[in-house]
Amino acid sequence: MHRCVTGLLALVLLAPAPARAVEGYYRQPALHGDAVVFVAEGDLWRVPATGGEARRLTTHLEAESNPAISPDGRLLAFSASYEGPTEVYVMPLEGGLPRRLTYEGQTAAVVGWTPAGEVLYRSSKRSTLPSSQLLRVPATGGAATPLPLAQAAEGCLDPADGTLYFTRFAQQGSHTRRYRGGTAQNLWRLRPGADEADPLTADYPGTSRSPMLWQGRLYFVSDRDGSMNLWSMATDGGDLRQLTRHRGWDVREPCLDAGRIVYRLGADLRLFTLASGEDRRLRISLLSDLEQMRERWVDKPMDYLSAAHLSPAGDRVVLTARGQVFVAPVKQGRLVELGRAPGVRYRQARFAPDGASVLLLSDQTGEVEWWRLAADGMSPAAQLSRDGRTLRFDGVPSPDGKWIATWDQNQELQLVDLERGRSRKVADSPLWEYDPPRWSADSRWFVYGVPAASSFTQLMLYDVRAETSMPITSDRYESVSPAWSADGKWLYFLSDRHFHSLVGNVWGRRQPEPYFDAQTQLFALALTDDPAARFPFAPDDELAGKGDGADKEATKDAASTAPAIALDGLAGRLYALPVPPGNYRALSANGSRLFWLAWDADGADDRRLMALDIGNDDPEPVTLATGVDDYELSADGEHLLLRRGDALAVIGADSGANADLGDAGVDLAGWRFALDPREEWRQMFVESWRLERDYFYDPAMHGLDWRAVLEKYLPLVDRVTDRAELSDLQGQMAAELSALHVYVYGGDHRDDAADVNPAGLGAVLEPDEGAGGWRVARIYAGDPEQPDALSPLARPEVGVVEGDVITAVNGIPALSVDAPGRLLRDQAGKQVRLSLASRGKRKGRDVIVTPLAAAAERELRYTTWEVERRERVETLGEGKLGYVHLRAMGPGDIADWERDFYPVFARQGLIVDVRHNGGGNIDSWILERLMRRAWMYWAPRVGDSTSNMQYAFRGHMVVLINEWTASDGEVFAEGFRRLGLGPVIGTRSWGGEIWLTSSNTLVDAGIVTAPEFGVYGPEGAWLIEGHGVDPDVVVDNLPAATFRGEDAQLAAAVDTLLARIARDPRPVPPPPAHPVMPRD
Secondary structure, eight states, X not given: OHHHHHHHHHHHHHSOOOOEEEOOOOEEEEEETTEEEEEETTEEEEEETTOEEEEEOOOOSSOEEEEEEOTTXXXXXXXXXXXXXXXXXXXXXXXXXXXXXXXXXXXXXXXXXXXXXXXXXXXXXXOSSSOOEEEEEETTOOOOEEOSOXXXXXEEEOTTTOOEEEEESOOOSSOOSSOOSTTOOEEEEEOTTOSSOEESOTTOSSOEXXXXXXXXXXXXEEOTTSSOEEEEEETTSOSOEEOOOOSSSOEEEEEEETTEEEEEETTEEEEEETTTOOEEEOOEEEEEOOGGGSOEEESOGGGGEEEEEEOTTSSEEEEEETTEEEEEESSSSOOEEEOOOTTOOEEEEEEOTTSSEEEEEEOTTSSOEEEEEETTSOSOOEEOOOOOOSOEEEEEEOTTSSEEEEEETTOEEEEEETTTOOEEEEEEOSSSOOEXXXXXXXXXXXXXXXXXXXXXXXXXXXXXXXXXXXXXXXXXXXXXXXXXXXTSSEEEEEEEOOOOBSOOOSOSTTOOOOOBOOOEEEEEEESSOOTTSOOTTXXXXXXXXXXXXXXXXXXXXXXXXXXXXOOTTGXXXXXXXXXXXXXEEEEEEOSSEEEEEEEOTTOTTSOEEEEEEOSSSOOOOEEEEESOSEEEEOTTSSEEEEEETTEEEEEETTOOTTOOOTTTBOOOTTOOEEEOHHHHHHHHHHHHHHHHHHHOSOTTGGGOOHHHHHHHHGGGGGGOOSHHHHHHHXXXXXXXXXXXXXXXXXXXXXXXXXXXXXXXXXXXXXXXXTTTEEEEEEEOOOOTTOGGGSOTTTSTTTOOOTTOEEEEETTEEGGGSSOGGGGGTTOTTSOEEEEEEOTTOSSOEEEEEOOEEHHHHHHHHHHHHHHHHHHHHHHHTTTOEEEEEXXXXXXXXXXXXXXXXXXXXXXXXXXXXXXXXXXXXXXXXHHHHHTOOOOEEEOOSSSOOEEESTTOOOXXXXXXXXXXXXXXXXXXXXXXXXXXXXXXXXXXXXXXXXXXOOOOBOTTSXXXXXXXXXXXXXXXXXXXXXXXXXXXXXXXXXXXXXHTTOOHHHHHHHHHHHHHHHHOOOOOOOOOOOOOOOOO
């Protein structure tokens, strides 16, 4: 008996501790009867409607979202990215194996259920112009059917008569509260048999969304009182009533069942009872092992490397990765982790000149300050500066270790006294960041680059003793990368002073313009006015070596004592080095060589590390290594650190051409480190708040008490259990700014590496039971003049036509699966055999096709939309009008402009379509081309006259915009109108016009973007932000008509141009009569 008790006690002691119930971060609730399903930890959970301990329903590594419970309470629909794209799945509400319903190849988000028990979801798969549509799919599987309208993101169906109440437009992607721009969501109604939907909330310019129907009233959320709250109205839009009155927190993700609405507020779920008005918080706990909060290991630190610097002697490298700092030996030795502090991010660690310590930036105090850590990791950290007010970017210590020159987000260059901790301002940059300072060997001087009013970087010489700066290059040229010679007598630098255009004249196709490649040259300034200090690259002559100090020994001795700098006439002692001009950056120098990076015009990603011997024996630049992303010369001038992709190497500075890097690599194979997600999440949240403070274009933060905003949201970080929840919380916080261009993306999210790439045939396929397969209802033709981008079914060797039926895929009967996408998984770019049956032919045939990846199929659909618009303009415009659509304003879009504008530049009218334009930065290029004017003509002996300016558009122009015209697309439209080029037609645009750089990244490579550059007009008013561009002529492409393929905006543009052409035809003026010369 005694023995049994002892054994039982041992089992109890050895048993694992039970999981602890914790309060989580709850999102996206669904309600039915006594069941509430919600998302937490990236999984689905179920809890009673009274609250309590929740039960986990899913465990997959990928995230589940958008749960919705079927009308009969038996099934749970949700979205998940189990195989890559987010698709629709269904499972028993009690739990069980999920079953996939869709194969869209792109996001399919569950919206709810139809009264008939079908899953209602949204996708843009069936839309040529990217636009969300609502579709319904049987819960048992089968073909999805689109509801007959476009631009719908949410909806519910009236079980009595089938009326659809829907949210028009998907939610715009920027995190902002109190949004009033052109993409604001609003509620519409589509009645059975109606030709068009009608608006229900047209009285309000803000957001109204999430329609829910109960007992003849429509319930929804709206920010009519400043915060998103629950409201209701009659089904015709009248009798508006406010139900909740939350202040400062938005009601999100509501779901209605049997007279109750469950919704989210912050990180909590609440239940509102319609009959009584009771509104209570659901007290929920998770019984979870909190797996994503466990300490884990970073196995590939190089993926997060933000800085790498060489020790003064070239024997160690200090690495900054994911906010942590390590010192690695170049050859053999101990990998040292420095100064780990909970919830602290380190930046830009570099060795102090003595090599015994490391200088770095740390946010340990709540501001970014300079600290010192022992390089062997054996001493505690010491704070060096105490006056941080904004983000400091980097710094360069003086050779004597007493100073560090540092620059910050306020565009100040400062000098920090490392012994006293005091800072002094050196300069303010009026435009942007500095070219990093370079110190003289005696630590009295440093040279830095600052943008001048001309926008070109000008090199300045700073005297530490006198506390003064003086320019040493002019503001006429870009001058960067100063490098002191070892003897202190010369300052080498790079400057863009070579201008040879690869395009030599204005004649040619598509408006050729100057292009200047290889502008950069190497120069040297003589810092002394000693005549004996000959230019090192000067050829020998009969007087060479006659002056005092010209011999090598004198030069060697001079290296230990820096000569005085002769400031008078310094800029005039300029020499050009015998190096051909090129594309260069990052110049460095030691006692015998110069080093820099070079690349070809088309190979900026393939940089070469170059070296040039300093001397007058006709030295030639040599390539030390290729594929170099960056490099650094050690302080002793003897070693070079190279970064090539994810590898680091250290070679001798005296290495020859094409140095062997095989044995030069820094061995980081064993570099791993642990992190605590909870500490990191808290640090990232506070840092995202601080970076918004430091980057936001308005220092007053739109009048907010920004510290109070942090205090409001910071307690919720303790409830975060995965990275997606942190992103959600960051978005809520940043939304308080009520600005656009605020995005939250990236970061270290849990995922499943087993992605299965979807594929498509570039067509709409519909089931045809009678024909035994999937009928080709529509082929997305694409551009017939771009054969490499056609639908796989439209290729001439395939010969599939609309109406053909696919009966088998690789021998598998097509109707044996719910959707043809199931048979095309992982088939993108591979040969697939299709069996076909054609109408009117008794015998079938087989063809080989190569399916498209999902992204390529999206491009094909969009191209099809563009080609159809162009063809309509050709027909409706009677051949008089040209059409150009710009999807965005990026590098690829200027190529689209070049392709599509010049074939129609001589037309009488032009439509520039920037609907759905996603923005970028090339508006000035397009506007400049449209502003060209024909002010004279060349009249040849035979043929048509041509204008000067070449390719000037002489006809009438209009621009088309809509609610999805965004950012630089909006700038283009506003500029088009302000410059008097023509009217703007369509609907009010997005309203995002505070530009950004997206450079404020977090330790895990995530970001909460900060709007940085406000846009205003010459009249002194802010432009576009928060409102959008108002069209001169308002024309709305309505949801049902758009679904049917109509385009009222395009038709209005054509009508406008034809009317203007009729009133003002603008023909090319004929040449005058030729002169008749008088006779003698």
